[in-house]
Amino acid sequence: MKRSLDNATLVPFFFVLVLAILPVVFLILLSFSRGWTWPDIFPSSFDARAWRYVMSPHSGTWQSIWTSLKLALITTFINLFLALPAGNALGRYEFPFRKLTEILLMLPILVPPVVILMGLHRTFIRLSITETLAGVVLAHVLPTLPYMIRSVTVSFSKLGFEWEEQAQLLGADWSKRLFHVVLPFLMPGIIAGSALTILISMSQYVITLLVGGGQIITVTMRMFPYVNGGDQATGAAYAVLFALVALILLILLDLSLNRLYREKRL
C-alpha cells in the first residue's frame, strides 16, 4: 500500500525537488540565452541559436543520439545475458566463497573504471576492437554490469525456489515457469538494473573517447567540447537533449515491461 506524505517528509521532499528541478530550469534558460553574465539573475536576451545549431543536420546530433541509444541498449542486453545467471547463483544458491564472489563482481565500480580501462586499452588494441562499436560496448559493460548483477541478485533471492515448486505442481514445465513465474518476479530488478545501465552508459565520456578513439560519437561526446570550450548555450542545449532522451527511454522501458507483465503490488 502506498501512503500519502505527511508534513515531516514533505519539507525535505520539497527541498530535494527544488534541488533537482532548479538546475534543469537554469539549463533550459541557458540553452536559449545569448550571453548570460554576472550579476544578471536571468539572461539579458534570448534566441534559439544554440537549438537551431543542435537540431541542424550538419551538427550530427541525430546520429549521435542514435549511437548513444544503440550503445545503451546493446550494453543492457549483454548485461542481462551475463547478470541473470550470475544473479541466480548469487541470490539462490549457497557455495564456497559466495560473499567473496559477490564483492569481486563489484570491483569494477569500486576501482574507477577508467583505471581498469587504461590497462585494458592495450588488449583492446591488440584485439583491434578500438574505434569500433563492439569495443565501446565492451568498455561500457565494465562500469554497468555490477549494478545489473546487484539488482538482479536481490530479485533472485526474493524469488527463492518455492514459487517455481508451486507452479510445477500446478503443471507448469520449465518454459512456462520461466515465463509465468520467474520473469514476473525478476521484473522489478531487471527494470532497475536496465535503467541504471542505460543512464550510466549514456553518460560515459572518457571511456567512450578512449576506446572509441573519436570514431564513436555519442551525445555526451558532442556535448563535452561545448561545455568545456565556452559555448555554454550549445552545451546546455545538448544537456537538455540528453536528459530528454534518457527520460523517454526510461519511461518506454517502464511502460513496455509493465505492460508485458502487469506488475501489481509486488
Place this chain on the structure above:
Amino acid sequence: MELRMEKIRKKISAGADFVMDIPLLEVGKGEFFGLVGKSGCGKTTLLKIIAGLMTPDEGSIYLQEKEITGLAAEKRGIAMVFQQDRLFPYMNILENVAFGLKMKGLSKKERYQRSSVFLSAVGLSGFENRYPLELSGGQRQRIAIARALVTTPPLVLMDEPFSALDPNLRKEMRDLVLDLHREYGMTILFVTHDRDEAFYLFQRMAVMKEGKIIETGSPRKLYESPGKIHTAHFLGIENIFEGILHYDRFSTSHFSMKLRALSPEKKKGVLVIRPETIGLGTYPFPSDGEGNILEGQITGMNYSFGILHIKVNTSQSCSFDLTCTNQYKDLKEGDRVFLSFPAGELVFLPEEKE
C-alpha cells in the same frame, strides 16, 4: 489403491541424519489419509517425494497403478497445498485459481467458469479481481486450496496447511476441507504434527518417527489400542509405565495390576493407561475382584471445555493423569481419592527391540 509406495529409501541429512525407509505405504481411493509425527521425522520429505519435488534413492511410487517414480512433478497431476499459501502476488485471485487450468491449455472462458465454481466452494466468490495481499491469511489459504482442487487432481497433498493460521481459524478450515472431501471425494494425504487435527480429520493415518512408519490405522484404533509406545506418546497418553508382566500381573516398583494380557514367563514392557479409563472415587471402591485400585492425592487440577484434567500422586514418584466429565465439582487439590483401573482397558506393550 490410489497411491502405493514400495521400498522407498532416501538419505536425509537436514539437521539430524537418518535414512527414510518406507517398505510399503498404500492410500485408498477417496481416502483422507494422515501422516503424523513430530517435526523433523521426515513427513514433509515423504510428501515431496510423492509430489516429485524430491527423488527417492531407491523404491517406486505408483499413482492409480501407474509408476510415476521418474516422472517430473509437473506431469504427475498431483496437487499440493503448502503451509504458506504461495499465491502468485502479481496475479489476481481468479488468475491464481485458474493457473493450473491455464497450464493444461484450457480456454479462458472454461478456465474462469471452473475457477468460479471452486471459488464459491471455498466461500470466496466475489474476490475474483482482488490481489492476494489484500486478503487475510485464512482467505489466502482458502484460495490456495481452491487452486489445488480446480484441476480435480487424483491426489491432493497437504503439508500442514493450517499451522500458520490463527487457532480460531483452524477449526473453520478443517471443516471446510472435510466438506470439500465429502463433496468431491478426492484422495487427500495430509501432513500434521497436531494430534487434534489428526483426530478431527483422518480416516486413517500413519505415525512416523525418524523416517519410518511406526504404525498405521484409524486415529481411534491407534489411540485405544496403540501397538507402539511412540504412538501412545504421540497421541498424548502420558500414563506410560515401565515394568514386568508375569502371568496376568504387571508390576512396577510402585504398583502392580491385573491385566487381560498373559505371559507365562516374565516379560519386560510398558503399561499404557488412557486417562479417561481411570475411575475416580472419593471413598474406597468396593473390590472389583481384580484389585486394580490405588489410593492417592490430587496434586493438580485443570478444567477445559467441560472436561476435568486431574493429576493424582499415588506415591512420591508415581503419578497418573486422568480425565473425567465435570461431575466432581467439590474436588480440590490435596484431596485424597481412589483410582480404579479396569483390566480390559489396560494396554501392555512388550519391550521394543531396536
